[in-house]
Amino acid sequence: MTTQTTAPKTPSAPTAGTAKGLIGIPAPLGRALATGGGVLTIVATFLAWTWTSAFPGDLTVYGYPGGLQILVLIGGALVTLLGLASYGVTPLAWLAPAGADAALKFATLATFATTWYTIIAISAQLGGVVNLEPGAYLAAAVTLAAFLGALALPFERPAPDPFDPDDTGWERFEHTTSQKWQTVKAAFSADSPRPVRTLPAWADILIIVAALAVALTVFTYGIGTEYDELFVGFLIIAGFGFTALHRSGLIIQISQITARHQSVTVFGAFLAAALFPFTQTDDQYATIGVYILIFATVALGLNIVVGLAGLLDLGYVAFLGVGAYAASLVSGSPSSPFDVHFPFWAAVLVGAAASLVFGVLIGAPTLRLRGDYLAIVTLGFGEIFRITANNLDGTSGPDLTNGSNGIAGIPDLEILGFDFGTQHDIAGFTIGRFANYFFLMLLITAVVVLVFRRSGDSRIGRAWVAIREDETAALAMGINGFRVKLIAFAVGASLAGLAGTVQAHVTYTVTPEQYLFAGTTPPNSAFLLAAVVLGGMGTIGGPLLGAALLFLIPNKLQFLGDYQLLAFGLALVLLMRFRPEGLIPNRRRQLEFHEEAEAPTVLGKTGA
Structure with missing residues (x-):
């Protein structure tokens, strides 16, 4: 032959x-x-x-x-x-x-x-x-x-x-x-x-x-x-x-x-x-930078749920809101019903812990569902959170969130005597308020990246990937699917709450309208999911890049008015058509989407 x-x-x-x-x-x-x-x-x-x-x-x-x-x-x-x-x-x-x-x-x-x-x-x-x-x-x-x-x-x-x-x-x-x-x-x-x-x-x-x-x-x-x-x-x-x-x-x-x-x-x-804040002469673009980091950090947390564990969560922005509300209630705001002013580290722990608890409470009864059913339930949770926060105004419910007015007057952070709300001179450069928060969010992003890398390379990370690829086969191999998915849900929720604590102090005000499923500007659940899919599911750099693009482009395309979402949607369709694996693809997903390019080619016939 x-x-x-x-x-x-x-x-x-x-x-x-x-x-x-x-x-x-x-x-x-x-x-x-x-x-x-x-x-x-x-x-x-x-x-x-x-x-x-x-x-x-x-x-x-x-x-x-x-x-x-x-x-x-x-x-x-x-x-x-x-x-x-x-x-x-x-x-x-x-x-x-x-x-x-x-x-x-x-x-x-x-x-x-x-x-x-x-x-x-x-x-x-x-x-x-x-x-x-x-x-x-x-x-x-x-x-x-x-x-x-x-x-x-x-x-x-x-x-x-x-x-x-x-x-x-x-x-x-x-x-x-x-x-x-x-x-x-x-x-x-x-x-x-x-x-x-x-x-x-x-x-x-x-x-x-x-x-x-x-x-x-x-x-x-x-x-x-x-x-x-x-x-x-x-x-x-x-x-x-x-x-x-x-x-x-x-x-x-x-x-x-x-x-x-x-x-x-x-x-x-x-x-x-x-080095980015040092390239700016004022806070105009440092403002966009800090919001991009907040959006990117939340997207990276969602990447654990969607990219590694394969769970379609359409209400993930609610965990960002839980962390933001929890931190705003204990940070000394005059609108808060609690007359307390926790230091930053305590507010961070409160925000992350509150999101973690909500992640477990929502995940425990719902993670036995799969696919579209899980997506519908999580979408409902996101809407329930927003409506509940809107009704806790002392009229429709207990006076906890001040209703549609939200928690306002959240003071700037102060860590070890460093006031994030004032300008500081560093090496001859004037660093403004948003630049201070940019450095803080960069540090939090580094923590989230470390958590993602370590968890993705661990035994539980490999179990997430196994569940994502074939849950039935993973269960047959002895993986406790419910426990593994609940851990992914809890970790992703706590990371979103961590970013929410900083968002509350950056924006001064936390309102229910900030946490919609879809809207013209991020962060919202639809944009977060698009950032993960477009950037590259299961990777670190993918959601970071996707979040940066999805926040920057709508911010810069506001001159299109009513046609903004149309142009943006066409761009997403084209990108998904020609690069479905994402801008920074996971190796396994890249082979899956381009299997025909990697398939063996028969260059000749065999004969006796």
Whole structure:
């Protein structure tokens, strides 16, 4: 019996004469158009795009890009670098270890879309294309040419190496990961006769530092966009640019490096986040930062329930409200019926303990349900909490929560003489109120991350995953499903209550309307669940990134008015269509959603 196999092809080695692009332009000409278009795009950003400074960003200056021109400049630079990498320029091989052609398509699309969006916005706002200067016309032409040239490049995917169909799922994952890494190494060594060696640890750490610095810069730029048009352009260039780098293999390579140094990556990520308030001149954007951390911390707690244990909880925001109300009642508010003022550590324990108790009380009778039935019950709990808090006003019920007026006048925190409500000077920087709470929430987020990592890697964490994958099989193997799910519910609820204690002091007021199932702004149960699913279920970075995006984007898209949720919903649909496993996927879920890409391919027939 014989089996015919073919050698795997590296991504940078096209199949001559077989692959074609979407249009009839020859591939060499298309590559030249794309690369040349990227260079001319850079030149066009240094020219004036309009004659009047009425359009935000002042695009009238020659020799100095501003506003949206800067985003187009970044896109043009990325197109140029990927275009040169597609020619096999050795110093740029690191940018496209998996091949540059597919990445070049998305990079040119990002630049084209951002440029034409800017031109359309100028024409619509100023009253026609007559307001455009030669730089805008040049940019429109060269980005269109670059995009068409990229479409002429062939669509090729390397043939996967065959593997034994009887391998276990983990063996298949190891095989797939090994082949991807071999592809990356082959791309680096294509033009060098020397064997490829793994980078030393110090080089890996430098790459991690550079990646975190870029991430901090991108986040700071996105959160600090001064006008609506700039933020929309930022979304376009960031979305397609990230896709381009992912297709080039650079994101995968950096992910492998961070996986080898997880502790360094986590520490560096929190250090980079701690630098964020120092990049702000006032509390305007530090305010958004602290709310993002609150939202992200609650989403990470929900990730234990949904991502690890597989329990669909649609009323999770109620646990945030329980913690916030419990802390506000004992923190010295004049609206509280209890004349007590606990220190911060005691208020934190009260908020987390109250949420823990409610998690056990709600979970004990309901966690014997599964699937949609559990989702309906938890949804009902969320609504019952909000309605109950609204009725405890002394008229419809006991005077406990002050009804719809909520608990107001919650004082600022003071820890060891440090007043979080006043400004402080640190190393020559003035840190305001919201920056103080940002550092506090960052510390709480670190605690939640530690709890998530330790619990996920523990015996109980493995039991959660077993319940999520197949509860019947897990029960047959001796796992106490009810106890395991109740622990997940209780831990997730206590983490939400922990974040609620800080939210109560940040917002000064706790009202029932803050804890809806769905609304135009987070936090609410729908947005929390979307943050977990979009970011990546079962991961640490996924919910953090998903929560940041889901809080920042609605906050910046308020100019759309009634169409805000429509645009946001379309974006979610597209993301779920093209990346259903999430932005930072769990390895197991990534294989599940792309099983067809990892399935063994029969390359020949066997015969006697």
